[in-house]
Amino acid sequence: MPKPRPARTLALVAAAALALSACGSDYPLGDAQREAAENSTSTLSGILSGSGSSAQGPAMDAWIAGFGILHPKVQLQYSPDGSGAGRSALLAGAVDFAGSDAYLQEEEMDRAREVCGPGGALDIPAYISPIAVAFNLPGIDSLNMDAATIAGIFRGDIDSWNDPAIAAQNPGIALPDLPVTPVSRADDSGTTENFTEYLHEAAPDAWQDSPSGTWPGGLGGENAQGNAGVVSTVTRTEGAVTYADDSVIDDSMGTVNLLVGEEYVPISADGASIAVAQASRVPDRGPHDIALHLDRTTTVPGAYPLVLVSYQIYCSGYEDPNTVDLVKTFGLYVVSDEGQAASEDAAKSAPIPATLAQQARESIESISTLP
Incomplete structure (x- = not known):
């Protein structure tokens, strides 16, 4: 069974929410989010927290803005502390997802099963950048x-x-x-x-x-x-x-x-x-884990092999059904055409290839509520 989120983390999340409230605004993205909230039909609400890759930072700013317009009642928080810090935070149960420029290693996958249930965690490609x-x-x-x-x-x-x-x-x-x-x-x-x-x-x-x-x-x-x-x-x-x-x-x-x-x-x-089109799936992973092995020695014309595929790492299951809804809705937005276009505009990233995006959607849809 996954461990409960540490009390310190809950306190930090609550403090962040209180800080927003103290600033006198339920709409941290400003007037656009306020207007969207007044006209939105989305019933999705709650707090979704993430930490990790600083490379994803500019893209994440764009995703938070775009997602906030679509679902203005959700408070989405991301701290760009570095990939290692993000993975550690997820494996400690301190955040709902991690951003990482490297997929989970085997020993991390074992630890993920303690936090995320028997299915462990899922590496989902979200951001491609040279x-x-x-x-x-x-x-x-x-x-x-x-x-x-x-x-x-x-x-x-x-x-x-x-x-x-x-x-x-x-x-x-x-x-x-x-x-x-x-x-x-x-x-x-x-x-x-x-x-x-x-x-x-x-x-x-x-x-x-x-x-x-x-x-x-x-x-x-x-x-x-x-x-x-x-x-x-x-x-x-x-x-x-x-x-x-x-x-x-x-x-x-x-x-x-x-x-x-x-x-x-x-x-x-x-x-x-x-x-990235030359990449292959890392073998012996779960069916919904999309860790990629990049060919750094490719000679394909025009390829730039010094590239990172940055992942969003989610638990395969969460105890709270609302967290499942938040994670899946956000994850699907990130890998959508709209989400990838927002990232490209903000961070000069490359769109995820269509086949890879479809695999990502299927993996995100597999996330479920733990029994």
């Missing part, structure tokens, strides 16, 4: 690099921007004699896990560390909290370079074109979609 390798070199908008060069930069083996390994792939570009400052994530991050998985699979000789959400110890450079933190560090540090969800990268930073096959592919939502 990960940018972004740098601060005034006057340079893009650079070509293979995976081994990127690995060398983040290991500290390549410590100057005019290093021959970079120069050979960028003829005609005046590279500065400037120190390279790699910036990594300080928190347990699905973005880090996807980035290190790409390096490990695409350049195994240069990056021998196993993929992990935690940055390898002993490497130089700087670190910062969340996607926003690493980007902020790079924008104020000439010569710095980081990896981050493309949604937080603006024109003030340059980005790396990845060598795929014999071509250098620029970062794009289309390139991410092409790469």
